[in-house]
Amino acid sequence: MSGPSDFQPSNPALQWIERRLPILGLMHSSFVVYPTPRNLNYWWTFGAILSFMLGMQILTGVILAMHYTPHADLAFKSVELLVRDVNYGWLLRNMHASGASMFFFAVYVHMLRGVYYGSYKEPREVLWILGVIIYLLMMATGFMGYVLPWGQMSFWGATVITNLFSAIPYVGESIVTLLWGGYSVGNPTLNRFFSLHYLLPFLIAGVVVLHVWALHVAGQNNPDGVEPKTEKDTVPFTPHATIKDGFGVACFLLLYAWFIFYMPNYLGDADNYIPANPGVTPPHIVPEWYYLPFYAILRSIPNKLAGVIGMFSAIIILCFLPWLDAAKTRSSKYRPLAKQFFWIFVVVCILLGYLGAQPPEGIYVYAGRVLTVCYFAYFLIVLPLLSRIEKPRPVPNSISEAILAKSGKAVASIAVALVAAGALFVGTLQDARAEEGGTKPPGNSWSFAGPFGKYDRGALQRGLKVYKEVCSNCHALSYIAFRNLGDPGGPGYSAAQVAAFASDYKIKDGPNDQGEMFERPGRAADYFPSPFPNEQAARAANGGAAPPDLSLITKARSYGRGFPMFIVDFFSQYQEQGPDYVAAVLQGFEDKVPEGVTIPEGSYYNKYFPGHAIKMPKPLSDGQVTYDDGSPATVAQYAKDVTTFLMWAAEPHMEARKRIGFQVFIFLIIFAGLMYFTKKKVWADSH
Numbered sequence: 001m002s003g004p005s006d007f008q009p010s011n012p013a014l015q016w017i018e019r020r021l022p023i024l025g026l027m028h029s030s031f032v033v034y035p036t037p038r039n040l041n042y043w044w045t046f047g048a049i050l051s052f053m054l055g056m057q058i059l060t061g062v063i064l065a066m067h068y069t070p071h072a073d074l075a076f077k078s079v080e081l082l083v084r085d086v087n088y089g090w091l092l093r094n095m096h097a098s099g100a101s102m103f104f105f106a107v108y109v110h111m112l113r114g115v116y117y118g119s120y121k122e123p124r125e126v127l128w129i130l131g132v133i134i135y136l137l138m139m140a141t142g143f144m145g146y147v148l149p150w151g152q153m154s155f156w157g158a159t160v161i162t163n164l165f166s167a168i169p170y171v172g173e174s175i176v177t178l179l180w181g182g183y184s185v186g187n188p189t190l191n192r193f194f195s196l197h198y199l200l201p202f203l204i205a206g207v208v209v210l211h212v213w214a215l216h217v218a219g220q221n222n223p224d225g226v227e228p229k230t231e232k233d234t235v236p237f238t239p240h241a242t243i244k245d246g247f248g249v250a251c252f253l254l255l256y257a258w259f260i261f262y263m264p265n266y267l268g269d270a271d272n273y274i275p276a277n278p279g280v281t282p283p284h285i286v287p288e289w290y291y292l293p294f295y296a297i298l299r300s301i302p303n304k305l306a307g308v309i310g311m312f313s314a315i316i317i318l319c320f321l322p323w324l325d326a327a328k329t330r331s332s333k334y335r336p337l338a339k340q341f342f343w344i345f346v347v348v349c350i351l352l353g354y355l356g357a358q359p360p361e362g363i364y365v366y367a368g369r370v371l372t373v374c375y376f377a378y379f380l381i382v383l384p385l386l387s388r389i390e391k392p393r394p395v396p397n398s399i400s401e402a403i404l405a406k407s408g409k410a411v412a413s414i415a416v417a418l419v420a421a422g423a424l425f426v427g428t429l430q431d432a433r434a435e436e437g438g439t440k441p442p443g444n445s446w447s448f449a450g451p452f453g454k455y456d457r458g459a460l461q462r463g464l465k466v467y468k469e470v471c472s473n474c475h476a477l478s479y480i481a482f483r484n485l486g487d488p489g490g491p492g493y494s495a496a497q498v499a500a501f502a503s504d505y506k507i508k509d510g511p512n513d514q515g516e517m518f519e520r521p522g523r524a525a526d527y528f529p530s531p532f533p534n535e536q537a538a539r540a541a542n543g544g545a546a547p548p549d550l551s552l553i554t555k556a557r558s559y560g561r562g563f564p565m566f567i568v569d570f571f572s573q574y575q576e577q578g579p580d581y582v583a584a585v586l587q588g589f590e591d592k593v594p595e596g597v598t599i600p601e602g603s604y605y606n607k608y609f610p611g612h613a614i615k616m617p618k619p620l621s622d623g624q625v626t627y628d629d630g631s632p633a634t635v636a637q638y639a640k641d642v643t644t645f646l647m648w649a650a651e652p653h654m655e656a657r658k659r660i661g662f663q664v665f666i667f668l669i670i671f672a673g674l675m676y677f678t679k680k681k682v683w684a685d686s687h
Helices: 010-019 022-031 041-063 075-085 091-114 125-147 154-169 172-180 187-218 238-263 287-300 306-324 336-356 361-389 407-436 455-470 482-488 493-501 533-539 565-572 576-585 635-650 654-682
Strands: 034-038 233-236 508-510 518-521
Touching: 010 041, 010 361, 022 238, 034 238, 041 187, 041 238, 075 091, 075 482, 091 125, 091 336, 091 407, 091 654, 125 187, 125 306, 125 635, 154 172, 154 187, 154 306, 172 187, 233 238, 238 455, 238 654, 287 306, 287 336, 287 361, 287 493, 306 361, 336 361, 455 635, 533 565
Parallel strands: none
Antiparallel strands: 034 233, 508 518
């Protein structure tokens, strides 16, 4: 359904093109005069939001691909170097990683809006099915993208999910081998996933074109589910819907920017800052939050094949929704029972998401089975039954007669529900991490916390000294170059000081003209040398446990703060669980092992280390390092200083991130305000 366009370009060149390829007329009829129901609420802006997010994901993904190396030995490092050394690489990665979560958030809102208002009913069945296909392609694309950083959760997530296909009789093992490119997840797997992750977004864009095409043929649904009958029921797409969509996108960008600039790791997993290690399985392998409800369905069914069928059926069943719900009335606004069951269904999905993040044991498994039954019962029993027995309220004769006064309350209720759902999802992830960490570390007051936090230069320099004199004997700092010590936002050394600092190190170089390796003084461009030539040597020197690289240690460790702190942390932007953990471990050594606790020989008791047995002896003691600035030479001060330094090592561009984030927020707030008042003026005569 396109508008009656009489578009005739005035420019002679455009007239020449239009006579041969009427693309401008097509755009004019589709996006300018296209008749739009005048009663659309803000939930309809999520279509524009999704289009924007798709474009953003493709754009940032193409740029990231220019710097990414799809090789099992280099992928993790290439991502880290992109974030550190490419101009605004941190911004590109945050936009892409957070964009995936925001994309799925918008999709779920878009789909739930469609279910609530019956947007799948005749004549929009094909439009709905195309949407489900887009959703399936998004899930595949998101999963493959999550594998590409090649961290611990990436690797083990790929292992678990691809193994599911082995449950398919006769061809399952062959499919798994094809996906892996061998007999285990490895470099061929990474290459396959990278290729498909690059390709699928363009396929999604193609299906989106079909989706929009089908939308323009069938016309838009609306909150009252009444088809437009006269011109009074509609308004031109531009400027009315365009400006309303623009305001919706601007508001959504505020939420998007919140995660990009202030909470980039809030929805991720700390384990993915550890390079993939096939020999070490994470305690809990948990997918991204947007897969959790289906992951819970998979785990709630004891038989592997049945679980896989259940998981995929939970998505495929959406395609049959137009025929499962045969009620004549579209919108749940006029179906009291359907409205109540819709909200019960939303709660079931949220609880399934919660269970998906919990360990598959005990009450969680039984609850998952009950909720799985409820999920399918909604589609197979409730909707068919309601279409027969429910007596809906009278529907308005036309859109212009529809009563919209109560829609604001409905919107507010849905908004509260969505915020609660999001908080619950995040809370489940936080809880899962807490169980891995043992005793929760105490929180600290960090100078770099909060929206305006900055690194304490004195602490950075003191922390560097502690690292050099104590930690560097066992721990590498592989991603930090000496030149970084003079970068803005770092310890603040001059070029001469950096050169002098680097020259204290011996760097192995070569081969020379004689083909021999040699040692030379360090230069500013060199990276901090590792104390051991390889991992085997590190293990041999440390009782069988290789000391971890400290470049990312403050981002690779985390713990759950529990309810209600995970909600408080979202708004206060507290992201310092990793530094809290590192500082606590450095101070958590106790000479006397508590009664009832057994520590293996060669290990030491630490009340904050998972399992309490750590191979590292107590590294710090009072007076061990001399401070030139008069700061206390205590273990507590050492721990805080070296943790601050390691936080900078993990995120050297943090200050730039927060500074730019503040500027972006100011711009977006002003932009959203202008869009709102423009929208009010445009719609003044339409309501």
